[in-house]
Amino acid sequence: MTTIRQQDFIDSIADALQFISYYHPKDYLDALAVAYHAEESPAAKDAMAQILTNSRMCAQGHRPLCQDTGIVVAFVRVGMDVRWEDASMSITEMVNAGVRKGYLLPDNILRASVVADPAGKRKNTGDNTPAVVHFDIVPGNKVDVRIAAKGGGSENKSKMVMLNPSDDLVEWVVNQLPHMGAGWCPPGMLGIGIGGTAEKAVLLAKESLMENIDMTELKARGPKNRVEELRIEIFDKVNALGIGAQGLGGLATVLDVKILDYPTHAASKPVAIIPNCAATRHVHFELDGSGAATFTPPKLEDYPDVHWHAAADARRVNLDTVTRADLAQWQPGETLLLSGKLLTGRDAAHKRIVDLLAKGEKLPPGVDFNGRFIYYVGPVDPVRDEVVGPAGPTTATRMDKFTETMLAQTGLIGMVGKAERGKVAIEAIKKHAAVYLMAIGGAAYLVSKAIRSSRVVAFADLGMEAIYEFEVEDMPVTVAVDSQGRSVHEIGPAEWKKRIGLIPIKQV
Numbered sequence: 436m437t438t439i440r441q442q443d444f445i446d447s448i449a450d451a452l453q454f455i456s457y458y459h460p461k462d463y464l465d466a467l468a469v470a471y472h473a474e475e476s477p478a479a480k481d482a483m484a485q486i487l488t489n490s491r492m493c494a495q496g497h498r499p500l501c502q503d504t505g506i507v508v509a510f511v512r513v514g515m516d517v518r519w520e521d522a523s524m525s526i527t528e529m530v531n532a533g534v535r536k537g538y539l540l541p542d543n544i545l546r547a548s549v550v551a552d553p554a555g556k557r558k559n560t561g562d563n564t565p566a567v568v569h570f571d572i573v574p575g576n577k578v579d580v581r582i583a584a585k586g587g588g589s590e591n592k593s594k595m596v597m598l599n600p601s602d603d604l605v606e607w608v609v610n611q612l613p614h615m616g617a618g619w620c621p622p623g624m625l626g627i628g629i630g631g632t633a634e635k636a637v638l639l640a641k642e643s644l645m646e647n648i649d650m651t652e653l654k655a656r657g658p659k660n661r662v663e664e665l666r667i668e669i670f671d672k673v674n675a676l677g678i679g680a681q682g683l684g685g686l687a688t689v690l691d692v693k694i695l696d697y698p699t700h701a702a703s704k705p706v707a708i709i710p711n712c713a714a715t716r717h718v719h720f721e722l723d724g725s726g727a728a729t730f731t732p733p734k735l736e737d738y739p740d741v742h743w744h745a746a747a748d749a750r751r752v753n754l755d756t757v758t759r760a761d762l763a764q765w766q767p768g769e770t771l772l773l774s775g776k777l778l779t780g781r782d783a784a785h786k787r788i789v790d791l792l793a794k795g796e797k798l799p800p801g802v803d804f805n806g807r808f809i810y811y812v813g814p815v816d817p818v819r820d821e822v823v824g825p826a827g828p829t830t831a832t833r834m835d836k837f838t839e840t841m842l843a844q845t846g847l848i849g850m851v852g853k854a855e856r857g858k859v860a861i862e863a864i865k866k867h868a869a870v871y872l873m874a875i876g877g878a879a880y881l882v883s884k885a886i887r888s889s890r891v892v893a894f895a896d897l898g899m900e901a902i903y904e905f906e907v908e909d910m911p912v913t914v915a916v917d918s919q920g921r922s923v924h925e926i927g928p929a930e931w932k933k934r935i936g937l938i939p940i941k942q943v
């Protein structure tokens with residue numbers, strides 16, 4: 436019988452969440468480095484360079500890899516020969532106490548992203564609780580925890596289907612990818628659950644993402660069973676789609692495909708996909724009664740020798756003087772370095788703005804979009820001498836339905852976000868000769884270094900969703916939809932899908 440103290444469990448959860456907020460797992464770093472060196476698409480290679488550079492900066496600065504510091508998911512296996520000392524809480528309450536402690540740590544405060552009353556007021560709970568906790572009671576005298584902080588952008592792209600037993604599941608999986616867009620911030624992993632019942636398949640998909648990346652080893656030794664065959668087949672077919680890092684077109688869309696399966700009903704073939712993004716954040720620990728868990732960070736030499744710098748020929752843009760005539764010169768895929776003032780706004784702020792406009796009311800003082808750009812972001816609060824915490828872009832498609840109103844009624848001329856735009860937004864951009872620029876999802880700390888000042892100008896009650904004014908200097912972005920409505924997320928993958936068949940396999 437092992438005795439485990441409640442406080443050791445809580446402290447271990449808090450420490451694990453701090454640890455994964457700024458350290459990528461080594462297997463992810465290794466796999467991304469391989470993909471970076473093999474990449475032939477300049478835009479995708481640049482995106483991966485930003486993600487790798489951001490990763491090293493976060494490890495050194497102990498600040499979050501991404502502004503979305505995730506919703507906590509824990510898989511807890513409790514040994515039958517474990518007794519708890521001083522335990523006044525349930526295990527779920529202990530996990531939540533650890534989440535609260537980890538997310539509110541003053542030295543590295545993490546963004547609280549969880550909202551209660553999801554179909555109603557959607558009020559932020561303020562401390563990122565509650566976590567989603569899954570249990571198993573198993574033989575043994577240890578407590579085993581696998582814990583992740585799952586980004587919303589990648590979670591939103593999850594898919595589930597009940598296939599017929601004779602249906603081709605590889606075909607179904609591969610067909611989903613082009614419709615998932617780039618809001619899941621590839622390159623990352625696909626977690627796939629097959630079998631059981633509907634809810635079991637989804638749970639298996641999530642649990643599979645807790646495993647290390649080992650596709651290179653799997654390919655080297657060859658598959659030993661049907662699941663491993665499927666992993667390789669799906670990996671190759673998905674990467675042949677040419678979607679690439681951030682959907683810009685390229686060779687690496689997934690770094691691995693994980694599959695867990697389970698027996699199912701003779702009439703059923705449930706299949707679920709959950710993607711994991713560039714902010715791969717998970718860790719495993721065990722408690723054996725000897726105290727709180729300890730975590731070993733990657734060494735600095737584990738980080739690939741990749742240091743992103745803006746290309747010397749990147750176009751510099753002054754946001755305070757830019758005109759529509761300037762916008763018309765910008766080409767899809769072109770890198771820009773933005774300097775000057777930007778307003779921010781994401782889901783909740785857009786809803787309020789559009790509601791105010793519908794009622795014929797004025798926007799709050801300081802919210803003047805005339806001739807200006809909006810950045811879709813919900814930053815992490817600053818610590819120490821920062822002006823703002825990590826502040827990478829959020830998925831732009833969620834703002835698509837507001838775009839026509841924003842462009843037609845506020846004088847806005849451009850937007851900055853991540854991933855592609857939908858048809859309705861692209862039509863509005865073309866109609867108003869506006870532009871959409873993308874920053875790299877998963878490079879939030881690097882992006883935040885371009886922000887020289889930050890102040891809240893409206894909707895302070897929305898917390899990270901408030902409208903801020905940022906002053907930026909040389910903020911790196913890519914022209915994703917130009918003023919004629921040409922989208923790099925359509926052009927890039929189509930080109931790379933064609934080229935992939937022509938590119939010989941590189942040994943790295």
Ligand code: SF4
Nearest residue numbers: 501586588620712877
């Ligand atoms: S990398 Fe992208 S999907 Fe992942 S947490 Fe960050 S913004 Fe969200």
